[in-house]
Amino acid sequence: MDPRPHHSRSVTRRTVLTAAAAVALGGVAITGCSRQHPADVPAIPRWEDLRGSLSGALVVRGEAGSVEAGRAFNPLFDVNHPGAVAFCASEEDVARCVEFASNAAIPVAARSGGHSYAGYCIPNDGLVVDLGRMATVSMTGTAAVVRSGARLIDVYAGVAEAGRMLAGGSCPTVGIAGLTLGGGVGVLTRKFGLTCDQLISARAVTSDGKIRILSSTSEPDLFWAIRGVGGGNFCIATEFTFATAEATELTVFTLDYAPGDTAAIMHRWLTFMADAPDELWTTLHAVGGTAPQCRIVGCIAGSTNPRALIENLRSAIGIGPTDRFEAVKSFLGAMKFMGGCSTLTVAQCHPSWTGSAPGQLERESFVASSRMVPHAGVDTARIEALLVGKPGLTFIFDSLGGAVSRIPADANAFPHRHAVASIQIYHGVGADSAIASQRVDEARDRLGEICGAAAYVNYIDPRMPDWAAAYYGENLPRLRRIAAAYDPNEVFGFAQAVRP
Numbered sequence: 001m002d003p004r005p006h007h008s009r010s011v012t013r014r015t016v017l018t019a020a021a022a023v024a025l026g027g028v029a030i031t032g033c034s035r036q037h038p039a040d041v042p043a044i045p046r047w048e049d050l051r052g053s054l055s056g057a058l059v060v061r062g063e064a065g066s067v068e069a070g071r072a073f074n075p076l077f078d079v080n081h082p083g084a085v086a087f088c089a090s091e092e093d094v095a096r097c098v099e100f101a102s103n104a105a106i107p108v109a110a111r112s113g114g115h116s117y118a119g120y121c122i123p124n125d126g127l128v129v130d131l132g133r134m135a136t137v138s139m140t141g142t143a144a145v146v147r148s149g150a151r152l153i154d155v156y157a158g159v160a161e162a163g164r165m166l167a168g169g170s171c172p173t174v175g176i177a178g179l180t181l182g183g184g185v186g187v188l189t190r191k192f193g194l195t196c197d198q199l200i201s202a203r204a205v206t207s208d209g210k211i212r213i214l215s216s217t218s219e220p221d222l223f224w225a226i227r228g229v230g231g232g233n234f235c236i237a238t239e240f241t242f243a244t245a246e247a248t249e250l251t252v253f254t255l256d257y258a259p260g261d262t263a264a265i266m267h268r269w270l271t272f273m274a275d276a277p278d279e280l281w282t283t284l285h286a287v288g289g290t291a292p293q294c295r296i297v298g299c300i301a302g303s304t305n306p307r308a309l310i311e312n313l314r315s316a317i318g319i320g321p322t323d324r325f326e327a328v329k330s331f332l333g334a335m336k337f338m339g340g341c342s343t344l345t346v347a348q349c350h351p352s353w354t355g356s357a358p359g360q361l362e363r364e365s366f367v368a369s370s371r372m373v374p375h376a377g378v379d380t381a382r383i384e385a386l387l388v389g390k391p392g393l394t395f396i397f398d399s400l401g402g403a404v405s406r407i408p409a410d411a412n413a414f415p416h417r418h419a420v421a422s423i424q425i426y427h428g429v430g431a432d433s434a435i436a437s438q439r440v441d442e443a444r445d446r447l448g449e450i451c452g453a454a455a456y457v458n459y460i461d462p463r464m465p466d467w468a469a470a471y472y473g474e475n476l477p478r479l480r481r482i483a484a485a486y487d488p489n490e491v492f493g494f495a496q497a498v499r500p
Helices: 047-053 075-079 091-104 152-161 176-182 220-226 262-274 306-317 331-338 380-385 402-406 434-451 467-486
Strands: 023-025 028-030 057-060 084-087 108-111 127-130 137-140 143-147 199-206 211-214 235-243 250-256 280-287 293-301 323-329 366-373 393-399 421-428
Touching: 047 057, 047 084, 047 091, 091 108, 091 127, 091 199, 091 211, 091 235, 137 152, 143 152, 152 176, 152 331, 176 235, 199 220, 211 220, 220 235, 220 467, 250 306, 250 331, 262 280, 262 293, 262 306, 262 380, 262 393, 280 306, 293 306, 293 331, 306 323, 323 331, 366 434, 380 434, 393 434, 421 434
Parallel strands: 084 127, 108 127
Antiparallel strands: 023 028, 057 084, 137 143, 143 235, 199 211, 199 235, 250 293, 250 323, 280 293, 280 393, 366 421, 393 421
């Protein structure tokens, strides 16, 4: 058995450093950059000037390959058509793109994995700064140095080769940048913290076109902000340096339950995970239908008796699973299992939509949003009721706590340190996205009444009510001050960008 936990736990929503856009989603227009064209700026960007300054490649709309170059992970955003896509080969290329977009007063968005939940990585008529050619992963001692175009499968393969491991998301094709910049909830989160908590330093291009080194001693305010503010804000990250841990064997497992009893399973799972040891991370998928049903997927790191820990969880649930699976895997093997590509090579665990053989992972059409679970005592009967009669609607609960909860809420921009779990609200889309959008909106608002207004920026939602407070909580005022210092002219402006 090789179950495929859904990709979207990792990014993210939402990809790297998304920025100014005009996006159509569910019939709602999301307006991008608010800057006006100065009178002396031509209406049509001089793309050839930019092309001549890059060591990488530029594909302008209408040229061969421009349709493919503009694609993101979610086909819903194929309606967006960038003016050009710059395939950057260096951070100097990134700096030239930022300067060009700023001078031309056009939207600019960076793209790493292309998983942006709101499509902001594909700005209409703007410039996409594609970082996919900047994707190396190397080790300096025990630290991983990762260029921002790397996808998670490459990061995991690179650190595993050095006998190390890093806590990150589950989807192989998600970009490391988008995951990190919004926080980074994933498979080893309770053991090591969020992905952003493991960040030692970064390199980035700011709105003035300067290349800066970010750390606790260099540009500390911006370094604080990029650990949780979300992609698209303040800068384009070009490189990350992460602390890593010694790789160990990991135990992965699944528990599948029959329809019914979903509220009880959710409540008992939340209660168990609230006091679980750090070594255990789990996700619970509650799937809508006539009678909703659940699946629990987990990973155990460093436990002396992982089977006993699984049995403790099963006993706490108190309802027999219809199917159970467990296996001991290497770090890379466990990450491939979580990403649904255990039977594939690392090279095959790459996107098929970029045209780069031999990638086999396909795009997905979906609408999504999120809420945070503040404590284990939330009314799970009301949560289950939201799924009744809603096939296609899924709530993906990812356990927090552990190492995440021991970091102060103001230590970096990620504010949700005391939440016991996040909820990704996910609905697949067929021929018509209207039903999916309506159901996700309704579920988000009702979950807000049950769980509170907090939400996860890596599942960015263009229709989220009071989105700034939901994503950032009490960290919002400091983020606005940093916006005023680093991007006063809103070069990186988009519908849900943090503004002064």
